[in-house]
Structure formats: C-alpha cells, structure tokens
Amino acid sequence: MNQLSQWRPDMNDPLPLYQQIEAYIIAKIKSGEWTQGMKLPSQRVLAKQFGVNRSTIVAAMDRLVSAGMLEGNSGGGTRVAGDGEVDDLTLHDSEGIQPSSSPRKHWNDYVEEGMHYPNLPLVQTINRMEFAPHMIRLGTGELSPSLLPEQSMRHLFSEIASSLDTVPLSYEEPLGSLQLRRELCLELGRRGINASPSNVLVVSGALQAFQLISAGLLERQSTILLEKPSYLYSIHAFQSAGVRLAGVPMDAEGLQASALARLKQLRQAVLLYTNPTYHNPTGIVMSEARRTRLMQVCDQIGLPILEDGAYEELWLDHRPPAALKARDTSGQVLYVGTLSKIVSPGLRIGWIVGSERVIERLADIKMQTDYGSSSVSQLMAYHWLHSGYHQRHMEQLREQLRIRRDTMLELLQQDWHDIATWQKPTGGFYIWVTLTGGCSLNKLFDRALSAGILLNVGTLYDRGASRQLRLSYAYAPIEEMKFAMGKLAELIRMQG
Amino acid sequence: MNQLSQWRPDMNDPLPLYQQIEAYIIAKIKSGEWTQGMKLPSQRVLAKQFGVNRSTIVAAMDRLVSAGMLEGNSGGGTRVAGDGEVDDLTLHDSEGIQPSSSPRKHWNDYVEEGMHYPNLPLVQTINRMEFAPHMIRLGTGELSPSLLPEQSMRHLFSEIASSLDTVPLSYEEPLGSLQLRRELCLELGRRGINASPSNVLVVSGALQAFQLISAGLLERQSTILLEKPSYLYSIHAFQSAGVRLAGVPMDAEGLQASALARLKQLRQAVLLYTNPTYHNPTGIVMSEARRTRLMQVCDQIGLPILEDGAYEELWLDHRPPAALKARDTSGQVLYVGTLSKIVSPGLRIGWIVGSERVIERLADIKMQTDYGSSSVSQLMAYHWLHSGYHQRHMEQLREQLRIRRDTMLELLQQDWHDIATWQKPTGGFYIWVTLTGGCSLNKLFDRALSAGILLNVGTLYDRGASRQLRLSYAYAPIEEMKFAMGKLAELIRMQG
Numbered sequence: 003m004n005q006l007s008q009w010r011p012d013m014n015d016p017l018p019l020y021q022q023i024e025a026y027i028i029a030k031i032k033s034g035e036w037t038q039g040m041k042l043p044s045q046r047v048l049a050k051q052f053g054v055n056r057s058t059i060v061a062a063m064d065r066l067v068s069a070g071m072l073e074g075n076s077g078g079g080t081r082v083a084g085d086g087e088v089d090d091l092t093l094h095d096s097e098g099i100q101p102s103s104s105p106r107k108h109w110n111d112y113v114e115e116g117m118h119y120p121n122l123p124l125v126q127t128i129n130r131m132e133f134a135p136h137m138i139r140l141g142t143g144e145l146s147p148s149l150l151p152e153q154s155m156r157h158l159f160s161e162i163a164s165s166l167d168t169v170p171l172s173y174e175e176p177l178g179s180l181q182l183r184r185e186l187c188l189e190l191g192r193r194g195i196n197a198s199p200s201n202v203l204v205v206s207g208a209l210q211a212f213q214l215i216s217a218g219l220l221e222r223q224s225t226i227l228l229e230k231p232s233y234l235y236s237i238h239a240f241q242s243a244g245v246r247l248a249g250v251p252m253d254a255e256g257l258q259a260s261a262l263a264r265l266k267q268l269r270q271a272v273l274l275y276t277n278p279t280y281h282n283p284t285g286i287v288m289s290e291a292r293r294t295r296l297m298q299v300c301d302q303i304g305l306p307i308l309e310d311g312a313y314e315e316l317w318l319d320h321r322p323p324a325a326l327k328a329r330d331t332s333g334q335v336l337y338v339g340t341l342s343k344i345v346s347p348g349l350r351i352g353w354i355v356g357s358e359r360v361i362e363r364l365a366d367i368k369m370q371t372d373y374g375s376s377s378v379s380q381l382m383a384y385h386w387l388h389s390g391y392h393q394r395h396m397e398q399l400r401e402q403l404r405i406r407r408d409t410m411l412e413l414l415q416q417d418w419h420d421i422a423t424w425q426k427p428t429g430g431f432y433i434w435v436t437l438t439g440g441c442s443l444n445k446l447f448d449r450a451l452s453a454g455i456l457l458n459v460g461t462l463y464d465r466g467a468s469r470q471l472r473l474s475y476a477y478a479p480i481e482e483m484k485f486a487m488g489k490l491a492e493l494i495r496m497q498g
Numbered sequence: 499m500n501q502l503s504q505w506r507p508d509m510n511d512p513l514p515l516y517q518q519i520e521a522y523i524i525a526k527i528k529s530g531e532w533t534q535g536m537k538l539p540s541q542r543v544l545a546k547q548f549g550v551n552r553s554t555i556v557a558a559m560d561r562l563v564s565a566g567m568l569e570g571n572s573g574g575g576t577r578v579a580g581d582g583e584v585d586d587l588t589l590h591d592s593e594g595i596q597p598s599s600s601p602r603k604h605w606n607d608y609v610e611e612g613m614h615y616p617n618l619p620l621v622q623t624i625n626r627m628e629f630a631p632h633m634i635r636l637g638t639g640e641l642s643p644s645l646l647p648e649q650s651m652r653h654l655f656s657e658i659a660s661s662l663d664t665v666p667l668s669y670e671e672p673l674g675s676l677q678l679r680r681e682l683c684l685e686l687g688r689r690g691i692n693a694s695p696s697n698v699l700v701v702s703g704a705l706q707a708f709q710l711i712s713a714g715l716l717e718r719q720s721t722i723l724l725e726k727p728s729y730l731y732s733i734h735a736f737q738s739a740g741v742r743l744a745g746v747p748m749d750a751e752g753l754q755a756s757a758l759a760r761l762k763q764l765r766q767a768v769l770l771y772t773n774p775t776y777h778n779p780t781g782i783v784m785s786e787a788r789r790t791r792l793m794q795v796c797d798q799i800g801l802p803i804l805e806d807g808a809y810e811e812l813w814l815d816h817r818p819p820a821a822l823k824a825r826d827t828s829g830q831v832l833y834v835g836t837l838s839k840i841v842s843p844g845l846r847i848g849w850i851v852g853s854e855r856v857i858e859r860l861a862d863i864k865m866q867t868d869y870g871s872s873s874v875s876q877l878m879a880y881h882w883l884h885s886g887y888h889q890r891h892m893e894q895l896r897e898q899l900r901i902r903r904d905t906m907l908e909l910l911q912q913d914w915h916d917i918a919t920w921q922k923p924t925g926g927f928y929i930w931v932t933l934t935g936g937c938s939l940n941k942l943f944d945r946a947l948s949a950g951i952l953l954n955v956g957t958l959y960d961r962g963a964s965r966q967l968r969l970s971y972a973y974a975p976i977e978e979m980k981f982a983m984g985k986l987a988e989l990i991r992m993q994g
Contacts, residue, residue: 068717107800109832109852112715112768113859129865133671150667156659163656171646171842175629196529206702210868217738219608238866242713272608304603333533336605346667348873356605357533363609369625370734372706376872377844 010053013465018241019054020061027062031071031082040082042072057123124447124462125236131456138486140450141458142477143233143282143343143431149402149476150346151395158385170377176365178204178353179380185387186339186353193314194328195337195355203361205368206350206375208312208340209239215308215336216243218367219360220272227265227305228275229257231464233282249464250274254425256281256288259296263303273306279322280313280430283463283472287428290323297329307335312343313430315396318404322429333357341383343431345395350375351383406475406483407433413484417491431476434460437469441497449493455486506549515550516557523558527567527578533606538568538576620943620958621732627952634982636946637954638973639729639778639839639927645898645972646842647891654881666873672861674700674849675876681883682835682849689810690824691833691851699857701864702846702871704808704836705735711804711832712739714863715856716768723761723801724771725753727960729778745960746770750921752777752784755792759799769802775818776809776926779959779968783924786819793825803831808839809926811892814900818925829853837879839927841891846871847879902971902979903929909980913987927972930956933965937993945989951982 011022030036042048045063049056063080066072073083131137162169170179177183183199190197205211212234220226222244228234230249240247248269250257256278265271276296278288288296300307309326327337333356340352354364368374386392410433411426418424424435443459450457460470478486507518526532538544541559545552559576562568569579627633658665666675673679679695686693701707708730716722718740724730726745736743744765746753752774761767772792774784784792796803805822823833829852836848850860864870882888906929907922914920920931939955946953956966974982 107802109715109802109829109856112802113855126862129672144668147668152665152667155665155667159655159665160659163652163659169648169651169655171648171651171844172640172643173843176625196531198531201531206868206872209866213867219605242866306603306605306608330530331528333530333605335530342869346873347669347869348667350868350870350872357530357536359533359536359609360605366622370705370738371709372702372846372868373843374846376702376846376875377842378874378878379872382874
C-alpha cells in the first residue's frame with residue numbers, strides 16, 4: 003500500500019477532508035486495486051500518511067463501514083469488505099425472509115449515522131471548553147455576560163407582567179408575531195431597508211435562517227460563493243444540506259466583485275453569501291464603491307445575494323455604508339439579521355427579509371421544522387424594541403465595546419508588535435491577526451488551552467489561514483484579556 | 499399579501515384614488531417587496547380591500563400594464579412584470595460575461611427548489627385557514643386559548659422579575675438549561691422514567707425532536723415503522739430527510755406487535771416510532787399486555803423504539819399504563835415529550851430522553867441547527883414546573899377537557915348515531931370517527947369550509963382512511979362545537 007503516501011487530500015478543496023478520503027478509498031475498491039479481505043494500515047498510520055487528524059480517518063471509515071465497503075475486526079484492524087453492491091443471491095436464501103443486512107439494533111449504533119455532519123472536532127473541543135470553568139475565551143464571538151442587558155430585561159419582565167397585553171401562549175402565525183414584525187420593519191426602515199411585515203420571517207437566530215434557506219431553496223450539490231475566509235466554514239449550516247462552498251478572495255474593501263462572474267460559471271454557483279459589514283472573522287467593512295459594484299455585477303450575472311447583517315449595528319467609530327438590501331430594488335437580496343450579537347443570544351430571535359414568495363416558502367419550512375420560534379422570546383423582543391430599551395442599550399454597548407477594542411489594540415501594540423500584524427476594526431467584535439513567524443497554530447491552540455486560554459484559530463475560517471487568529475474583544479473580561487494577550491505573546495515567541 | 503388590508507387610499511387626498519393606488523403598487527414593486535411573477539389578488543378582492551370601486555382598480559392597473567410593470571393573462575389574473583427599468587443584462591452579453599447555463603437568477607426562482615418538501619396542499623390550506631377569523635376548528639390538535647394558563651404565566655413573569663435568579667441571556671449549554679433538565683428528571687421520575695440531566699436534551703417542541711433524530715441518527719432512504727394511521731403522515735418531519743414510513747396495523751390494544759418482525763425484515767426498517775398513549779389520531783391507549791409484548795419483540799429483533807409521549811399527562815378517567823421508556827433497561831427507547839399539548843405551544847419546549855451517547859450526538863446537531871432553544875422559554879418552563887403551577891394547572895385542565903369530551907360524545911350520540919361510529923377516548927384530544935355512509939371526504943371538507951368549519955380528515959393520517967375524521971374536543975369553544983357538530987351531521991346526511 004505504498005501508493006498511499008503519494009496521495010493526500012486537497013486542503014483547498016471545499017469538500018470536507020473526510021469525504022475526500024472516503025472518495026479516495028471508494029475509488030480504490032471499485033477499481034479493484036483494493037480487494038476483499040485486504041487489511042488497511044492502522045488509523046494512526048493513515049492519519050500520518052494523509053496528513054490529517056485521526057478523527058478525520060475515523061469519520062471516513064465509519065461511513066465506509068456503514069456502506070458495507072469496510073469492516074472492522076475485534077483486533078481493531080480494518081479490512082475491505084466488498085464493493086458496496088448488494089449481492090442479490092443472498093436476498094433469496096430461504097423462503098424470501100433474508101437476514102437483515104444492518105448490524106444496527108440499538109440507538110447507540112446510530113450515533114455515527116445520519117446525514118448531518120458532526121461538528122468539526124476542533125469546533126466540538128471549543129464548544130465543550132467554552133463551558134469549562136476559568137477558561138479565558140479570547141476568540142468567542144459573543145457579548146460578555148457583563149455586556150448583556152440583564153437589568154433592563156428584568157424590568158421588561160415586570161412590565162409584561164403588569165401590561166394589559168395578552169401573554170401569547172399559542173402558536174404564533176407562520177411568519178412570526180405581527181407586532182414584532184412591524185417593529186422590525188421600523189428598525190429596518192431606519193437603516194434604509196424598506197419592508198412590510200409580509201416580507202419578514204421571524205427565526206430562531208441567523209443559523210436557523212441559513213438552515214431554512216439551504217433546506218428550502220437550494221438543491222443538494224448546489225454551490226454557493228462566499229468570502230474566503232468566512233465563519234460559514236467553521237459551521238455546517240450549508241454543508242450538512244449537501245451544499246458546497248466556494249471561496250471568493252477578499253481585499254481591504256471586501257470581497258472581490260470582479261472575481262464573481264468567473265467563479266459563478268466555473269462552479270455553477272447558485273448564490274453569493276456575504277457578510278459585508280464588520281465581516282466575521284476579518285472585521286473588514288465592504289466599501290461604498292464595492293457595494294455599488296457588487297450589486298451591479300450580481301444583477302448582471304443573475305446571482306442572488308444572501309446578506310448577513312448580524313454585526314451591522316455594532317459600529318464603533320461611524321455608521322457603516324448602507325446594507326446591500328437597502329440598495330435592492332428587484333428582490334435580489336435576501337437579508338438576515340439577529341438580536342444575538344447585540345442584545346441576547348439566549349433569546350434566539352433573528353429575521354429574514356425578502357420578497358413575499360420567498361418568505362412564504364421559508365415560513366412553510368420553518369413551520370415544518372419547529373412550528374415557529376418561542377412566543378415568549380418574540381414578546382420580549384417586541385417590547386425590547388418598542389419601548390426604547392434597545393436604543394439606550396446600543397449606545398451603552400458601543401461605548402463599552404470601544405473601550406474593549408482600544409484596550410486590545412493597545413495590548414497588541416505593546417506585546418505583539420514584533421510578532422504579528424493587524425488592522426484596526428471600526429465595528430463588530432473581531433481583530434484578525436496574522437502571525438509573522440513560523441508558528442504552528444495547532445500547537446499554539448494546545449499550549450494556550452493548557453494555559454487556560456481558548457483560541458479561535460484562522461484555519462477554522464479558511465483552511466489556508468494557517469498563520470491567523472480571530473481575536474475577539476467582546477467576550478473576555480478586560481483583566482483576563484490583559485493576562486491572556488501577554489501569555490499568548492510568550493507562547494508565540496517560544497515557538498517562533 | 500396580508501399587508502394590503504392595512505393600506506387604503508386617503509379619501510381626503512387631492513390625488514385621484516386610482517393614482518394613489520398606482521403609486522402604492524409602484525412603491526411595492528420598486529422596493530422589491532413585490533417581485534416579478536408575483537400574482538396579484540383579483541380586481542374584485544383588491545377593490546374590497548382598498549375600499550374603492552372596481553373601475554378604480556381597473557384604471558390603476560391599465561396604467562401599470564402600459565408602463566410594463568404589470569401583465570395580465572388570458573385567465574384574468576395579473577402578475578408583476580418588472581420594475582419598469584431596462585434590463586441591461588443583454589448589453590453585456592458580448593463583453594465576456596456569458597449568460598449562465600442556469601435559468602435561476604433571482605430568489606423567486608428558488609421557491610420550487612430545495613430538498614425540503616412543501617407541506618401537503620391540504621395541510622397548507624388547514625394551516626392558512628386556522629388564522630381565518632370566525633373559523634370553527636373542529637380538528638385542531640391544540641388546547642383552546644381559553645385553556646391556556648394565561649393568568650399563571652403573568653404571575654410567573656412577575657415572580658421572575660422580582661426573583662434573585664439571573665435572567666439567562668447568554669446561550670444555554672448544548673443540552674439546555676441544567677435547572678430545567680433537573681426539573682424534567684423529577685417530573686419523569688414521577689412517571690416511572692429514570693433519567694439524569696445528562697440523559698435529557700431540551701428541544702423546541704416534539705417536531706424538532708423528530709427533525710434532529712432524522713438528521714442526526716438516520717441515513718437517507720432509511721425506513722421507519724409506525725402506527726397506521728399516524729399523525730406523522732400529515733407532516734414531513736421524516737420524509738423531508740429522505741426517510742420512508744411503513745405502517746404497522748393497529749387494533750384496540752395499539753399497534754400489532756406480532757407484525758413487527760416480518761415488517762422489519764421486509765422493509766429493512768431501522769426503528770419503530772410509536773405514540774402508545776392517547777394515540778394521535780385514534781385516541782387508542784396501548785394496553786399493558788401489548789406494551790410488555792412490544793418491548794420483548796423489539797428487544798428480540800433489535801428494533802429501537804422512538805416513543806412519543808406528548809399526550810401522556812392528559813389522562814381523563816384514570817392514569818394510563820407506564821410509558822415504554824419506564825420499562826426500558828437497555829437504552830432501547832428514545833422518549834420524546836413536550837409542553838405544547840399540556841401548557842403552551844408558544845413556549846416551544848420539548849425534551850428527548852435517551853442514552854448519553856445518543857443525547858450528545860443530538861445535542862451537537864441541535865447546536866448546529868439553532869444554537870439551542872430560547873433561554874427565556876427554558877426559564878419560564880423551569881419556574882412553571884418547579885413552583886407547583888404545573889400540578890394545579892393539570893388538575894384544572896383535566897376537569898375542563900373531561901367536560902369537553904363528554905359534550906362532544908353527547909353531541910355524537912344525539913346527532914351522529916346513525917351516520918358514524920366511534921370509541922370513547924380516555925384521555926388526549928381526539929375522537930376518531932368512522933362515517934358509515936358513502937360520503938366523499940374531499941367534498942365534505944370543502945362544504946364544511948364554506949360553512950365556516952375546518953376539518954381534519956382521515957386521509958391526512960392514512961391514505962386509506964377515507965371514511966374517518968379526527969375530531970378534537972380540545973380547541974373549539976363549546977358553543978361553536980355544538981353548532982358545528984349539528985351542521986356537519988346535516989352536510990354528511992345531504993351527501994350520504
């Protein structure tokens with residue numbers, strides 16, 4: 003099996019590594035190169051030869067075992083079981099009742115099944131470690147608990163208890179609470195986006211919006227274009243629906259609109275996902291000129307746009323250019339917003355804005371998914387927006403985030419000036435830092451973790467971003483941020 | 499287009515009515531709210547909604563057709579034609595940007611795409627008509643608004659406002675709020691189900707539980723066995739994930755366990771879904787003996803069980819036999835429960851109980867789907883269960899449901915005794931009625947709808963149940979129930 007050493011999965015291919023490995027093994031078996039009974043090298047050896055984590059090998063093998071192409075044995079080795087074709091002869095043994103081909107008999111046997119990908123192992127580690135006590139979370143894309151409007155929400159509970167409104171305990175309408183949608187339309191109107199309540203679908207956060215769009219509007223095997231890097235690479239919102247991602251290069255003004263026509267044709271892409279304002283993870287704001295150009299190009303080549311406006315309200319120095327949706331006169335843009343980044347992730351309230359037909363289709367899928375979002379959350383969100391809490395909160399929040407951003411920039415200037423480069427973000431949560439030395443991100447992640455610091459490494463957002471970190475100034479307390487930035491600089495220097 | 503009803507031309511405006519209407523429609527089209535291809539309501543409907551003569555509508559539309567913004571068709575319908583701008587795509591054909599091979603260029607073109615099935619047309623009609631005013635909903639599987647604990651929930655808001663607990667505004671843990679899971683374990687314990695918080699995943703209602711199970715544990719093209727009839731046939735929770743359903747016949751004691759071994763082999767089924775207690779739609783309670791037998795058979799043939807316990811607490815005469823999950827010693831049963839049928843569908847709180855490995859896998863998918871359920875809903879649910887509201891509410895609710903059930907049984911006895919047969923349910927919401935004559939369900943549905951009565955016909959739950967109706971005594975006010983049952987008997991006799 004020395005030919006193994008010659009092949010490695012392509013890190014730039016949007017297909018997940020374990021699927022590339024799965025496809026490689028299938029090809030070997032189907033072509034007859036690997037024959038029934040042949041023993042495979044150990045998972046450890048394979049991981050090394052393919053240059054991937056062992057969990058990636060496990061993921062690929064589990065799927066091939068399920069497909070009947072590989073089989074494990076009690077000694078831990080794995081052999082080629084067959085080419086996955088059903089052998090018709092066995093089906094007709096003994097009076098038509100054949101033994102089940104499936105060895106799965108217990109719920110536990112199903113854990114490796116299912117169409118939905120598990121989270122990336124690194125993401126699973128991060129998700130788990132986020133709940134570990136005393137961990138300094140230096141990359142977390144959430145507001146620090148101290149920035150959440152706990153007191154105001156308590157006042158809201160009290161106001162709701164004494165108001166004359168009914169407490170909505172039934173299902174809401176398919177599009178969501180009408181009073182909330184009206185309030186959202188006012189809010190969107192202030193940002194130049196014209197919408198009626200029938201153009202708005204209330205969802206349980208932006209992630210669910212992407213799920214509904216991929217399940218409701220896209221075919222399996224569709225390809226969508228998106229910024230490279232993008233936080234969509236770190237989650238499986240689209241990939242689990244069989245949708246492929248193809249990256250569009252960025253510069254300081256945002257994604258390169260000039261690359262779209264070619265990429266659309268090359269990849270037969272069906273839509274463009276973009277996060278033009280305080281981009282996650284780079285913090286870049288798409289310029290006014292680029293927005294105009296992007297709208298023109300997408301209109302010309304017939305490429306619908308999915309705009310992620312999650313960070314839009316988090317401007318720190320000056321308001322950003324108007325959203326793409328504010329420039330949309332033909333229904334070319336589907337816009338997604340959320341309260342998660344600005345008020346409370348726990349409320350699970352987001353929205354999709356689009357043409358009535360599209361919104362109706364998505365509402366139908368939403369009804370089939372969870373029968374609508376929590377009516378209590380919708381009630382809270384309505385009162386929050388309606389009663390002026392939101393405006394006051396945003397002013398205080400911007401003030402606090404400004405202090406945090408400036409602190410982190412000072413720490414970078416002080417401790418990191420000779421080991422990294424970065425740009426000053428004008429809003430959002432993130433500073434995208436490029437390390438100048440030859441430091442291994444995997445090692446840095448592990449060593450930081452041992453020192454009690456949780457990092458979001460660049461490779462989560464772009465497999466090629468092997469020298470980048472997404473730092474967040476939104477989450478960790480300022481004192482912890484100070485300690486962690488110094489400690490990290492030490493660790494980087496040790497490796498460098 | 500429900501926002502139409504909110505706008506009317508201003509009778510005091512010096513601008514002629516037809517020009518106001520024209521301007522209104524132009525604004526809708528230019529802003530992208532009404533997009534190309536969208537069908538407008540009929541002239542008659544528009545005239546009524548705008549409060550003008552039909553000739554005024556005709557005048558406005560004629561001008562818009564001339565301007566190229568609307569187009570009529572021979573059938574009399576009118577659609578949005580465009581925004582009146584020149585399409586400059588053609589200008590660039592010769593400049594290296596070729597037209598895409600894909601005919602889809604606009605979000606509206608995607609409405610027919612997507613893997614997720616739309617709801618059945620009949621279900622869509624029912625969903626829509628449920629929000630029509632003055633409709634008597636005689637089949638709706640929800641508590642009547644008058645049965646929802648509105649006052650108690652208002653008290654809860656007040657208690658939460660003044661409590662010392664923090665209001666949880668951050669994301670909850672992947673499995674859901676720990677205090678809620680602890681409370682659920684106590685509640686489950688009272689029903690004989692032993693579970694630790696790590697065996698419980700909080701979800702946004704039972705429907706989401708099924709979505710997570712089909713996405714997370716099953717392969718596409720898997721087949722699951724289930725009761726025939728079953729309410730799962732009326733939704734697409736499993737089918738949209740490519741999972742097939744195969745019906746198991748029922749008798750008065752529940753699904754026929756003796757049929758399982760053969761069906762499992764024949765259909766290569768991977769699990770059994772069952773709703774053993776106050777089954778939806780038949781109301782049947784699986785007997786004690788059948789439960790014992792079912793557990794034995796499934797253990798022998800290696801068939802995991804997905805148990806739907808949504809109606810379990812809604813016993814009216816005496817407690818039902820213990821859940822299958824209470825008999826499970828090996829992790830063979832995955833159990834789903836919900837607050838939707840007993841407290842409030844709007845809260846969107848349900849739970850899955852299973853082995854830790856399975857619960858962890860489902861939690862990972864849940865995190866990728868919507869980052870967890872609303873923290874405010876989880877807080878409300880915790881306090882609701884913890885503070886004794888739940889027990890008091892359930893006693894009152896059973897009392898009210900008993901009255902409603904007995905009323906409906908009396909009405910059946912009085913008006914339907916010669917046209918139908920039925921069994922008295924001992925809990926839950928439903929009476930499964932079989933019509934004895936040769937009445938067409940489709941016609942009956944339409945005629946009832948014209949008379950203001952919304953029906954859930956048997957074919958929603960079993961294609962062969964062409965003489966059955968699922969009546970619900972939970973939703974319609976008693977006076978409406980009386981009127982509707984008499985009216986329906988009339989309609990059935992007319993057809994019979």
